[in-house]
């Protein structure tokens with residue numbers, strides 16, 4: 187350890203603290219209360235997750251109190267081993283720290299808490315913690331930490347620890363290490379699943395190194411870290427590195443003086459054998475750590491903050507007049523920012539915030555989450571769609587397993603795209619039951635294409651379409667053509683589960699059939715378009731997937747003759763064949779938290795024989811295809827189905843919020859919006875300990891921008907139908923559209939719009955059905971009336 191002068195040390199500490207200073211209050215999420223219960227500890231860990239979309243770390247307290255479920259997850263690292271199906275792997279931890287005095291650990295759960303607070307600085311992506319604790323011997327200590335992982339270099343992490351003994355002078359042991367002894371939690375209580383095996387553990391003069399390997403796929407994860415006291419020179423400390431099996435512990439003992447602060451710093455590098463060949467992993471990881479140390483944490487932190495600034499500049503959405511909504515919205519955008527995959531990869535239903543839903547990718551991704559990236563960070567959206575392209579071979583296998591041709595995207599997807607839906611789960615009433623979603627919830631196939639089409643429409647990325655998109659589109663269309671059955675003159679789809687998962691094995695789910703109708707028409711249309719515009723590329727693709735015009739013609743025939751049941755009198759769409767003949771109930775009672783309660787005589791075992799539904803189904807169909815249904819159809823279907831919807835899924839509230847805005851049910855829409863926005867902050871479904879509900883997070887953003895902001899993009903124009911709640915003075919955001927940036931400020935009676943573009947263009951904009959021409963690079967103010 188090199189000797190540094192006292193003034194060097196002091197200035198390094200000062201700079202670190204300065205850099206890590208908290209942002210303004212509006213950017214902070216504070217939690218002062220520590221409830222010593224597993225669920226509460228773990229819910230906080232989910233909420234306080236930090237990350238960069240490559241690796242995310244749960245916001246566990248550094249000393250890992252009993253009941254914690256700390257963990258780090260790396261995007262796309264799945265493993266099966268003894269688990270039922272592949273799952274997201276809990277990776278070796280590097281953020282644990284413990285402070286000991288005379289054999290006693292300072293811990294929130296065993297000390298008297300004099301003060302405690304965790305603060306997430308959402309503007310900078312830093313998690314802070316400040317605790318003053320008194321142990322059984324009466325010793326009082328203040329522990330302050332800050333942790334972050336970097337956006338500009340996703341392999342680097344940083345931990346700042348400051349320890350101040352308040353009323354005693356005595357030796358203090360401060361430990362931090364690299365911990366490969368981590369397990370996923372299994373399906374049954376206390377079941378643990380080990381996905382990692384030790385490959386290498388080593389100490390250098392000033393670093394520790396750990397390399398673990400996933401047991402099935404053999405992916406190596408390497409971590410190298412330096413752990414140092416930076417406020418004092420070497421004379422006051424003793425450094426003892428120790429290795430216990432798969433755990434490296436670096437212990438620093440200091441002769442602590444009452445009232446004096448001791449500052450420690452940990453610099454960590456994480457790599458995997460996906461980026462670096464196995465044989466070079468050790469060398470490369472150490473090399474990167476040395477470069478990090480040389481560059482200094484301060485420089486890296488500053489570079490990281492610059493990227494955060496740019497990210498927020500693009501994606502912040504400002505609501506003036508509603509602090510609660512603003513804070514909740516920022517929280518949701520923060521989680522979107524820390525989960526965008528920086529390389530090819532996708533996003534699971536719980537982000538990288540936990541092992542909930544095993545880290546699997548569902549339809550949540552394309553329908554609820556992807557739009558945020560399409561409109562803000564199209565390169566991330568592209569990474570997510572490329573994941574679907576690369577999992578086409580898995581989708582082909584799924585189609586074969588279903589007795590079909592083409593490609594069937596997995597209901598739950600992980601490494602290869604082969605379906606990884608578990609075979610059984612505990613039902614809402616805690617009984618074990620078989621899961622049919624993997625074999626029946628086929629709408630996912632078209633949901634992926636829905637996301638692809640939106641990406642193309644907003645970004646205009648033709649190269650993606652040519653290289654990847656058309657193949658995805660045609661292969662999935664081929665699946666549907668082999669999946670439908672012809673009954674008389676129409677085409678039907680039997681034995682499916684729609685978005686409402688209370689009803690299984692149903693025929694002709696309206697949502698699924700409508701998606702397929704649209705999907706096949708799109709495929710046939712694009713075939714025709716490509717035939718004229720780019721026959722060479724089309725020809726190449728046709729040869730690659732053995733495809734010809736007659737197949738495309740057949741798609742059009744199926745699309746035009748897909749079965750739907752609509753009551754001609756009421757204009758109600760029947761959710762599936764026979765739905766209107768089920769025992770009819772409506773929700774009329776609500777519990778203390780505002781959740782609908784089951785009517786008398788209904789329980790979750792029998793709910794499938796009633797008209798009660800889990801989440802929006804017909805309503806989401808109308809939301810996704812707003813131009814295909816009249817206002818009256820939307821209204822009657824909303825009113826009918828809303829009374830029968832249990833909202834047992836986090837995907838439901840935002841759907842009703844957006845549809846409510848479309849049909850003028852604005853007060854209800856606002857209440858649904860706030861439920862979505864606060865879903866995890868208020869732990870609405872009491873399961874935030876299992877991870878963040880990514881669809882609700884994406885749905886929050888969509889409700890604000892596409893719902894209240896009323897923004898949508900057609901191929902040639904911007905369409906806006908805004909409406910603001912009374913207390914909102916204004917709503918402002920920026921979206922990207924093709925190569926342009928569009929800055930929008932919405933007020934109750936007007937919008938101002940600036941299209942930033944390198945070329946001088948005039949772009950049509952429809953505002954409540956009036957069309958204007960907007961010149962690029964000039965602010966234009968347009969008046970509207972929304973009533």
Ligand code: IFM
Nearest residue numbers: 535548549550685835837
């Ligand atoms: O995809 C959803 C589904 O619609 C309802 N159950 C949970 C899944 C993952 O969020």
